Structure formats: structure tokens, C-alpha cells
Amino acid sequence: MPVQNAEIAEMFDHTAELLEIKGDNPFRSRAYRNAARVIERLPKSITGLLKAGEDLSELPGIGKDLAGKIAAIVTTHKFDVLERLKRELPGDLGEIAALPGLGPKRVKLLYDSLGVRTLDDLRRVIQSGRLRDLKGFGLKSEQKLVAALAKPPAERRFKLVEAEAEAEALLAYLRKTKGLAEAVVAGSFRRRRDTVGDLDVLAIARNGAAVGNRLVRYENVAHVVAHGPTRTTIILRSGLQVDLRVVPKASYGAALMYFTGSKAHNIALRGLANDHGWKLNEYGLFDDRRRIAGATENEIYRKLGLAMVPPEMREDRGEVALAATGDLPKLITLGDIRGDLHVHSRWSDGTASIEEMAIAAKARGYAYIAITDHSKHVTIAHGLDSAHLARQLDEIDRVNERLSGFTVLKGAEVDILADGKLDLPDKVLVRLDLIVAAVHYKFDLSRKAQTERIIRAITNPYVSVIAHPTGRLINERVPYEVDMEEIIAAAAEHGCCLELNGDPDRLDLDDIHAHAAKLNGVRLAISSDAHAIGGLGNMRFGVDQARRGWLEAGEVINTRPIAELRMLLKRRH
DNA sequence: GCCGTTTTCGGCCCGACTGTTTTCAGTCG
Numbered sequence A: 001m002p003v004q005n006a007e008i009a010e011m012f013d014h015t016a017e018l019l020e021i022k023g024d025n026p027f028r029s030r031a032y033r034n035a036a037r038v039i040e041r042l043p044k045s046i047t048g049l050l051k052a053g054e055d056l057s058e059l060p061g062i063g064k065d066l067a068g069k070i071a072a073i074v075t076t077h078k079f080d081v082l083e084r085l086k087r088e089l090p091g092d093l094g095e096i097a098a099l100p101g102l103g104p105k106r107v108k109l110l111y112d113s114l115g116v117r118t119l120d121d122l123r124r125v126i127q128s129g130r131l132r133d134l135k136g137f138g139l140k141s142e143q144k145l146v147a148a149l150a151k152p153p154a155e156r157r158f159k160l161v162e163a164e165a166e167a168e169a170l171l172a173y174l175r176k177t178k179g180l181a182e183a184v185v186a187g188s189f190r191r192r193r194d195t196v197g198d199l200d201v202l203a204i205a206r207n208g209a210a211v212g213n214r215l216v217r218y219e220n221v222a223h224v225v226a227h228g229p230t231r232t233t234i235i236l237r238s239g240l241q242v243d244l245r246v247v248p249k250a251s252y253g254a255a256l257m258y259f260t261g262s263k264a265h266n267i268a269l270r271g272l273a274n275d276h277g278w279k280l281n282e283y284g285l286f287d288d289r290r291r292i293a294g295a296t297e298n299e300i301y302r303k304l305g306l307a308m309v310p311p312e313m314r315e316d317r318g319e320v321a322l323a324a325t326g327d328l329p330k331l332i333t334l335g336d337i338r339g340d341l342h343v344h345s346r347w348s349d350g351t352a353s354i355e356e357m358a359i360a361a362k363a364r365g366y367a368y369i370a371i372t373d374h375s376k377h378v379t380i381a382h383g384l385d386s387a388h389l390a391r392q393l394d395e396i397d398r399v400n401e402r403l404s405g406f407t408v409l410k411g412a413e414v415d416i417l418a419d420g421k422l423d424l425p426d427k428v429l430v431r432l433d434l435i436v437a438a439v440h441y442k443f444d445l446s447r448k449a450q451t452e453r454i455i456r457a458i459t460n461p462y463v464s465v466i467a468h469p470t471g472r473l474i475n476e477r478v479p480y481e482v483d484m485e486e487i488i489a490a491a492a493e494h495g496c497c498l499e500l501n502g503d504p505d506r507l508d509l510d511d512i513h514a515h516a517a518k519l520n521g522v523r524l525a526i527s528s529d530a531h532a533i534g535g536l537g538n539m540r541f542g543v544d545q546a547r548r549g550w551l552e553a554g555e556v557i558n559t560r561p562i563a564e565l566r567m568l569l570k571r572r573h
Numbered sequence B: 001g002c003c004g005t006t007t008t009c010g011g012c013c014c015g016a017c018t019g020t021t022t023t024c025a026g027t028c029g
Helices: A005-022 A026-040 A046-051 A064-076 A080-088 A093-097 A104-114 A119-127 A139-150 A160-174 A208-216 A249-260 A263-275 A297-303 A319-325 A354-363 A386-402 A447-459 A484-494 A511-519 A533-548 A562-570
Strands: A180-185 A198-205 A221-227 A231-236 A241-247 A279-281 A284-287 A290-293 A339-343 A368-371 A407-415 A434-438 A463-466 A497-501 A524-527
Touching (some): A005 A080, A005 A093, A005 A104, A026 A064, A046 A064, A064 A080, A093 A119, A104 A119, A119 A139, A160 A533, A198 A208, A198 A249, A208 A231, A208 A241, A241 A249, A249 A279, A249 A284, A249 A297, A290 A297, A339 A354, A339 A434, A386 A407, A463 A524, A497 A533
Parallel strands (some): A198 A241, A339 A368, A407 A434, A497 A524
Antiparallel strands (some): A180 A198, A221 A231, A279 A284
């Protein structure tokens, strides 16, 4: 089993953590963390890159030294630096450092003076009263730790759609604050990440304390973590953390940028400001003490010699360099979408008729949809057999006769059987405009078998799109084991599209894989997978993730007019 | 440990809040 990128990233993160606790050069541990981020989001496997003879030190944040260390890890499956650190600092210090209020310095102090190596050690020194006598610790620290040890915070990120519901209610409440000019959610929410760790709320008001005071009185607050004049942190009953920051109007752009992040993007911009001899913080861009920009994001980017970077791209994945040369991609927007290619009806497990779905799609400004009900293998969803599907095609003809300026395409979401064959015979498939193929069972095949299974479907000339290619359900089901690099390569070779499923529980492909598909010339279909009229609205989540993958309209097939789309689909069979 | 139009050394983003202290270090984002 070759070493996965995520394993190398994990080793580097762990190394960084132990280096911090040890008190090593902080920039060295930052280098490990940076490298971990670079490796983790790499669209290709490190093992594959090495096999192809690529020079890893070409990657940003990875120099000669780390390149050598990575090569050694791939060979030995071990990282000697980390092994040494673990021997030097035994126990589970990472677990201790994860507790609120405990960082590397205090973990080291606990380790050196009280011999705390595990959570149980920590419990013991609290019980014996030795903790509160330690310099820098007191009653408050002790109480905080007792609470945290009793009920470890659920380390979970919220689906974007869940965060949206919380955000809307909270903003509506905060906007009633007297003297508040603006309140928005920044952070990963604004960058439209598929999951959100906390809500970063930015407000403009003369009297910052008034907004914070209102926030702590919000009915859904479970716990106030911190509460100052310009910054307040609370935990909602749902467990979602909210960080509120209030700034004056002149700083709005700078604060929005700062609070939108990502942290890595901010650090890159601050470095650029430094190059000019300026300073960038959440209050503005400063030449000495004079603010030279700050009211809008646009003006700050411009001063730094950059084009405005869309929030979805602010991940320090090369966007700063592109913004400097004016080569940012023109990201796809919801308005570019002309149709939806994965839609269910009452014929299988949907709740609306074909005509109702078509009319709702037309009302959204679309020119077409494809009805893609399940095939027979998915019995739980009342999948269609050949005869049933044939009757559905007649029904689609009738609906098309009644509609003007709109087309219902004949499709099916056909099951990919365990051996990679399709669940419906070719003589039926040939009558369809498009086939979306998907895995719905036997998620536990080996990586090799699962990859071969899907590639077999890709090579089938009738298959236009592979639906939700990794099968993940966010926070519920991990992706099945599959070699996405090989799948993308096969899709590129056979001209098969991959789906970016906009169902907020799926968002599959994710941003990284969508970007990898783009780099390999694979076209995507962004689809809602709607099972009801309201589900057509999932499209916007799909577009969000496509933007995070740097996709442009031309790389997404359902931005094409119907005639062009038909040409693209026909080319395969 | 990385990086370079300040290039092989000497930098590396910046500020708010807390707790424990009595002027600030540590943590956090």
C-alpha cells in the first residue's frame, strides 16, 4: 500500500506540534505545517510524482531538505524526525495541547514541572491540587480544564447548508442592533467551503460593544467564551462557534479580507505588503501610520498590485501569483448554468412529476433538464426496469410536446454493478440522450477493484457522466476507496464527464478533485440530484464548489446551449 | 525549514482577549 498524501501531511503536522512543545524554532514548525497543507491539497499523489521522477522541491514550501525527507517516508513508511521526537516527548501531548487554553508553552510547562504526559496525568495533578500552584495557572484555568476533560468538545465541522441556516437567523437578530450599519459572515462560510468550523461574523458599528452585548444575549447562545469591546466569541446550542468582530467603516474592506481568510492567503498578502514596506492588518493597509487603503477589499488588492481574488479562491493555492499577473480564471457563476443533468421524478424516488420538475426548472431560467431516475438495481428507490423506462420515455415525449422553449432530455441514473457492467441493456440505453452512471452498493470493494469497476463504466460509450464519483456523504459516510487520479485519467481518455453533485450532503466531487479534473481536461456536469422541486436549488452549492476548484463556464457541460450539449453527448455513441 | 528584484543570511503576519499578573505571556484566530 503506497503512502497516501494525507499520511505524510499528518506526520508533518504531528512533527510541527512536537517541535512547538519542545520549544524549537517556531519557523521550523511553521515550515512543517505549511508543507503539510501543500501536500494535503496536492491534486496528485506524492508516490506517483516520485515515480514519475518529479522534483518535489519545485513545490511551494518544500525545499531540498523536506523533499528528501518525503522521499524517505515514501520508501520506509516512517519519518525518523517524528520517531525521535516521540521518543523524546513520550505520551500523548497532542491530545493535551488540543484542550482549550493549553498551547505548546503550557503543555511543556506541565510536562517539565509535573510530568504530565497524558490526559489521565492531567486529571491527577488537577485532583491533587498541584496544577493551580503552577506559575501561570490559577483557579480559572483549573475550572476550564476540568470542564473540558469532562466533556471534550465535539470536534466537528458543520455542513455549509447547516451553517447557512444558523447564519441567517443570527444575522437577522444582530441586524436589529441600534447603530449597526452592516453585518456579514466571512470566514470559510464566505469562501464557500463544503464544511464550516465556525461562523466569523463581521459588523460595522460605531459602538462595537453594543453588538457584542447583543450577541451574548442571543437566545441560542449556549456558552460565552470571550467577550471584549470589539471581539466576542460564543458557542451556539448546536455546538457551532461564532466569532464576532466589530470595526469602523473605514476598515471594512480590510476586516472583511482579514476575517474571510484563509489564514494562508492572508499571510501571503501580508508578506506582499511587507515587500512594499507597508503593513496589512484588519484595520487597513498602512504606510507607517498612514492608512493608504482599507474601506474596500478591491482597493487593498489594487494597492498591492493584485486583481481582486474571489473569496472561493483565497486558499493560497497559487491564486496570489495569478492575481499579480492578471491571469485569474473567470470563475463560473450560477447564471452560466443553462440546465440540470441529474434530476429525479416520481417515476423512481422523486416527489414530483416530470412535467412539474420541468416547469420548475424553466422558472429558474433553464433551457433543459435531464430526467435521470434510478435503474432497477436500486429497488429501495423503485428503480426502473427496461419496460418501465420505455414507458417513461413516451411520457417525456408528451411533456416535451406541451412545453415550448424548453427540453426534457431522456436520461437515467444507471447503477454500476459490482463488476463495472451497467444495470440496463444496451438496447435500452441507446434510446437515451444521456446516461449518468453511479455506484450505489458494495462500497467496501478494495481500492483496486472499486477503481476498475468505475473505469469499466467510464469506458462504456453510452455513459456520459459518472455521478457523485466518490460516494461520500458529508459527516455521515466516508468516500469509498478509489484511485481518483486513475478515474480522472480514464475520464480524460474516454471523454466521459464527471459530476459535481450539488446536494449539500454530497458535494461530490469536492473542490480538490474538481480542480484536478480541470487540470486534466475533464469536463464536469454540475447537477442538483433533485428529488423534489426545491432540490433544484442545490445547484448553487455545486457552483460554489466548482468555483473553489477554479472552474470556468466552458469547462462545465451544462452551461452549453441545448444544441451544443447534444453534440457533446453524441460524440460518445 | 523555506526563501530570494534586500539572494546563501536573516528574515519569516498581526492583533484581541484572558488569566494571572501588576506589566505581560500565552493562546487563539
